[in-house]
Amino acid sequence: MRIWLAAVGKAKPGPARDLFEEYKARITWPFQLREVETKKRLEGVELKRAEAELLLASLPPGATIVALDERGRMMGSEDFAARMGQWRDAAVGDLAFVIGGADGLDATIRQKAALVLAFSPMTWPHMMVRGMLAEQVYRAQQILAGHPYHRA
Template sequence: MQARCHILAMGKWKKGPEKDLFDTYCARMRPAPVLKELDVRKKLSGPELKQAEAELLLNAIPNGAVVVALDERGKTMSSRDFAGKIGQWQDRGVGDITFIIGGADGLDETVRQRADLLISFGAMTWPHMLVRPMLAEQLFRADAILSGHPYHRD
């Protein structure tokens, strides 16, 4: 069974190469991941902003979904290990996998605690808008690995 992938992300896209790259990878996947952009409407900062973002993110998670939060303190994984994790969830019959990308200040602890898996794209700091196409590429790569497609090379 192919799980539906949802990407919950803080902030709205602007036209540009990052969005184009995200769209390119999503167009290659069936079904394509569903992106839901969330935005805090109030002028908040610091811990208040992170809490408001957390509330939006947590309320947008589909019922029964496995939750993967992208977090700088998360686990680094190889592409093959990432694909294997997705494959395990699909083998268990998980219908929805939700990936969470926080705002520029990171994730509130409540989101980290809700996550079934915390992953990091490495020790470097990445702009949160660049993380979207990076995630889309890794989801495409995971799909290629799981289906035996030659896109991924070790």
């Protein structure tokens, strides 16, 4: 299974990017980051629609999509790992996580998603969410391998 992360915005050097890179390096599944940005000055619905087009275009065809959205389903790490294991065991070739911009995700992405996932009802900086996601993917990998990391 190949893991993809499509996200709006370019990560700048700093602690949030370092956190993402640290956990990404620990993940044994191939993991690819695709950063997208609109070139036009858009706002509101038009901006979200343009970002959605760029995000979806950055993913491999047929990828199973997980949309990160504050209105999504919250789940514990073990449930998340179980879901990742189900996709792995079902021979999902490409699993794509999608993080929108400051205004969130366009509805088209949520509708295409196999899972709409929320880390919390709180709003998190988008660059921080990348690191949090990478850590949870790593944690899921360790849970599925029977490693005690997840109990730390």
